[in-house]
Amino acid sequence: MSGATDHTGIQPGEVTSFLTDSTLCIGCKACEVACKEWNGISADGYDFTGWSYDNTAALGHSTWRHVKFVEGEITPGIGGNSAQQLSWEFSSDVCKHCEVAGCLEACPTGSLVRTEFGSVFLQPDICNGCSYCVISCPFGVVQKNEDDGRAFKCTFCTDRQKAGMMPACAKACPTESIKFGRLDELKVEAQVRLATLQSRGMTDAQIYDPTHTSVKGIHSMFIIRGEPETYNLPPRPEVPTIYLKDAWKSAAFEAVAMVGAVVASFFFLGRKG
Amino acid sequence: MSEAQSSFRESRLDEIRREASQFGTVQQAGIRAAGSPLPKASPQTGYYQQHLLKEPQWTPLVPLYFFVGGASGSLGVIGSLADLIGENDDLARKARHMATAGSTISSVLLIADLGRPSRFLNMLRIFKPQSVMSVGSWVLSGFSAFAAASTLADILDTQIDGSPIATFLRTIGRTGCTVLGMPFHNYTGVLIGATAIPVWNNRVRSLPREFGMSGLQSAVSLLELSGETDSNALNAIGLVAAAFETWEGIELLRTRDRELAPTKQGLTGALIQTAGVLSGPLPIALRLASLFTSRRRRRLRQAAALSGIIGSLCLRYGWVAAGTVSARDWRIPLNIPEPDASTSFDRRAADSLTRRTP
Numbered sequence A: 001m002s003g004a005t006d007h008t009g010i011q012p013g014e015v016t017s018f019l020t021d022s023t024l025c026i027g028c029k030a031c032e033v034a035c036k037e038w039n040g041i042s043a044d045g046y047d048f049t050g051w052s053y054d055n056t057a058a059l060g061h062s063t064w065r066h067v068k069f070v071e072g073e074i075t076p077g078i079g080g081n082s083a084q085q086l087s088w089e090f091s092s093d094v095c096k097h098c099e100v101a102g103c104l105e106a107c108p109t110g111s112l113v114r115t116e117f118g119s120v121f122l123q124p125d126i127c128n129g130c131s132y133c134v135i136s137c138p139f140g141v142v143q144k145n146e147d148d149g150r151a152f153k154c155t156f157c158t159d160r161q162k163a164g165m166m167p168a169c170a171k172a173c174p175t176e177s178i179k180f181g182r183l184d185e186l187k188v189e190a191q192v193r194l195a196t197l198q199s200r201g202m203t204d205a206q207i208y209d210p211t212h213t214s215v216k217g218i219h220s221m222f223i224i225r226g227e228p229e230t231y232n233l234p235p236r237p238e239v240p241t242i243y244l245k246d247a248w249k250s251a252a253f254e255a256v257a258m259v260g261a262v263v264a265s266f267f268f269l270g271r272k273g
Numbered sequence B: 001m002s003e004a005q006s007s008f009r010e011s012r013l014d015e016i017r018r019e020a021s022q023f024g025t026v027q028q029a030g031i032r033a034a035g036s037p038l039p040k041a042s043p044q045t046g047y048y049q050q051h052l053l054k055e056p057q058w059t060p061l062v063p064l065y066f067f068v069g070g071a072s073g074s075l076g077v078i079g080s081l082a083d084l085i086g087e088n089d090d091l092a093r094k095a096r097h098m099a100t101a102g103s104t105i106s107s108v109l110l111i112a113d114l115g116r117p118s119r120f121l122n123m124l125r126i127f128k129p130q131s132v133m134s135v136g137s138w139v140l141s142g143f144s145a146f147a148a149a150s151t152l153a154d155i156l157d158t159q160i161d162g163s164p165i166a167t168f169l170r171t172i173g174r175t176g177c178t179v180l181g182m183p184f185h186n187y188t189g190v191l192i193g194a195t196a197i198p199v200w201n202n203r204v205r206s207l208p209r210e211f212g213m214s215g216l217q218s219a220v221s222l223l224e225l226s227g228e229t230d231s232n233a234l235n236a237i238g239l240v241a242a243a244f245e246t247w248e249g250i251e252l253l254r255t256r257d258r259e260l261a262p263t264k265q266g267l268t269g270a271l272i273q274t275a276g277v278l279s280g281p282l283p284i285a286l287r288l289a290s291l292f293t294s295r296r297r298r299r300l301r302q303a304a305a306l307s308g309i310i311g312s313l314c315l316r317y318g319w320v321a322a323g324t325v326s327a328r329d330w331r332i333p334l335n336i337p338e339p340d341a342s343t344s345f346d347r348r349a350a351d352s353l354t355r356r357t358p
């Protein structure tokens, strides 16, 4: 248990966020381990992907932090890497805790809720495993554990946050690549960091926070280099509920057509005598 | 690593061992490490071609539920409206009873997909209009209750003549089945359309229509297979539904969006295209032919009905499976264009990359 000095000073009711800075990440996977330790998640096995040194592969029901190993073109001069080697960025991926969350909108049981810290929390005791959230998340984060029958995803360490502690991954990160704090403060911090990086010549650095889409921003922002596609981050994620109006309109139109066809058929071709 | 790949490497290792022990040296190259030289992540290749979206995790019972629910909802509407205006009371009663049976089977299928009965109860903890799954669960529950009321009224009628309770149950059952049968028979199109899965999402405006009409056609077909092959009204409804499906099928073929590839290629494409024929032109032809012969009418109508039912099943299974294929397309959610022949992108190298879902 951490000492009193570790208290984040953040009270429930304040909106918190992650800011994951790929320019600081060294790919040590301490966050992955700390997450599994704190939350008691099972191991993923000893599989090798074979396509890079990233053997975690993807976020899933038993993987709530995933360090991506992004191999890029040779970019000499930054960070002192050799002119013959590929450049390597690491970026620790996590549930985005969307401002408007597809998973939360879709959940029929009320298992997925918005917490007092503004994050999206899945209550396993209420989840019934319908797996509708799985296909409603535009980031491919939440997943059903087929053995258990329920869905799981990052809890944003709500239990720790309530006790005034920062999430386990942020705490374990040795380079402060994973920053945790108040959303508004981190938004400013991200801008400051971006300016610093650009002044140092990393002109391709950018902040990933899709505020321009129906997701309306995320509570785990990223600083990345180059295009978001390289990090498997969708450039235009949309919350599926925006399509509901069109879908129900189509359903209503067809339902009326059905009733019309049934009424007309029985009226003209077999009316009561 | 794929099985074929690893067994190839194993046998190559054996060869090398043999060669080394025989000659002391190995002439040929050894084994190429998977993916070497290391593939790079780039805006053209995404993150090592790993798919962003998660695959749907429904069991094969869910498409069956889509079929049964679609038919059951439509049967409820037919049973109620035919009772009001139609001359054939037998047909209406049969439709109501089948609707009741169908809604019960629907619940059983949903519970089986979730694993435990208590899990279905969690659906009814809250009502959430923006969750189609929630709306659907309530509609299913409500429809089942109204269908049961209608059936109960029919049973009471056989026992007591002109029982007021039966009249009451019949009235609310009829109203409820009509009102809730409308969303019940087509909400599943909304359910899959309003998701992040590209192939479904692309057809969000037509899937509810298509699933609805498919349900209506199955309802007519089930009634015909149960013996109602003389009803001209049913034949007319079947014709309307099949015409609608034909039009939807043509629309689908005419839309060339890349999101729709799984509806045109591979096993899922074959299923959906087969569904298009079996629930579109084929039943139309059979139903029209049945109008011109009295001797073979029964056979033709039964054939049309069978074709419609198989078509509807193919449609549900095809579309749900297409969602799985679509979720694996890593390009679409990342807005990465398809490689054309002029780019040097090595498709084979990309496809040989192995994939692991945790």
Ligand code: SF4
Pocket: A095, A096, A097, A098, A101, A102, A103, A104, A120, A136, A137, A138, A139, A140, A141, A142, A153
């Ligand atoms: S990233 Fe996915 S799982 Fe996380 S809050 Fe957003 S929609 Fe939900």
Ligand code: SF4
Pocket: A106, A107, A108, A109, A110, A111, A112, A122, A126, A127, A128, A129, A130, A131, A132, A133, A134, A144, A150, A151
């Ligand atoms: S699987 Fe669980 S958390 Fe996900 S939508 Fe269904 S009930 Fe909600």
